Amino acid sequence: MNRWRWLPVALTVLGPGAVVALGVAWWSRLPEPVATHWGFSGRPDGHGPRWLLVLLPALIVSGTTAVAARGGRRGVRSVWFTGLGPTLGSIGLGVGVLALHANLEAETWRDAKNVSLAAFLGIIAAAALVGAGVRRAVRSSESVRSSAPRAAASAQLQANERAAFIGTTRARWTLWLLAPLIAVAVVAALAHAFVTAAITVASAALVANLTSVRVRADGHGVRVAFGPLGVPRTSIPLNDIVHARSIQDLEPMEWGGWGYRGSLAVMGRAAVVLRRGEALVLDLTRDRSFAVTIDHADQAAGLLNDLLRR
């Protein structure tokens, strides 16, 4: 237990806690019902009971925390409590205070003050930064590197040899998502709901780009290219890699889900997850980690370790 451990827990709990305290303090000065939703124009357009507004952040945070805590695996709890928890707690705090303040001294919910979209987005952005910052502080003060494997993978590269690993991995299940998305887009376009259609098409494009991933490991490092077109690309130079290993049991929830998760720069941890199972895991400099689900990960890991030994 290091001294930074209390920080994420405090932020996760205090945010909603402060909203409850504020709600109780201001109880008599709030209308019943209160405004609970604001439109794009900033004016209140939805209402609900007072107690719900006061308790909602607390309910959401405690509910999601309970789910994460029961997630079982240490990795999920770690990611939650050090990053996502404080983020959600901060969002709950910001949005809760904003909503309560808008309703303060209002005669009816319609008289509540306006809440601008900019303020809302600002809260989300600030909360994300808080979460990332907390996670950084916690991680830099403890070693999260898993214990070194007993035998490092090796491809037995000979002194004169040059070698490269190129592997493509497909996730067929994402194709199943594409059909309904495209159908929705077509229907929306026919119904002249063009914004919906555009958003659906954009989502379909994102999903399509996750149907396959090509990984290349060679003397330059590791390069990952997404989708049928091979863009976007992300690369990790060999100098940034400390050790490579292959695992058979990558759990998407330990890395934040499916797709491109995390960020090496902000969170120190990133992964390209197309499925559960076999994956290449890279231990990087500055206590960072990167994982990508590929077949024959042992070949890639062995090759990288041999190159690192040179």
Added chain:
Amino acid sequence: MLVRVDPASSVPLYGQVAAQVRGTILRGEIGAGERLPPARELADALDLNMHTVLRAYAELRDEGLVELRRGRGVTVVAAPAKTRVRHLVSDLVVEARRLGLTNREVQALVREQL
């Protein structure tokens, strides 16, 4: 697919690449219908001339293991192992004929090995 080459070896580089990729195909690590990495990419990864890799791919195409298709790149044919053996058998028959062996003699020689 792991490909390794030894520039110091007496075996020409394109031959080494061809052998490595052939092994990958025959071991089933790349399935029928799947694409090989583009020649430019493999060449860049191995620090080789692109034409070296192209020559290796051409050799595999001549052996019937892959086919080059515009827009689809280099793909592995269906049943590559069988295709490979069929090619070897065809080479065998051609050579036997050239040397004047009869069909019966060829069949007997094959049966000896089975």
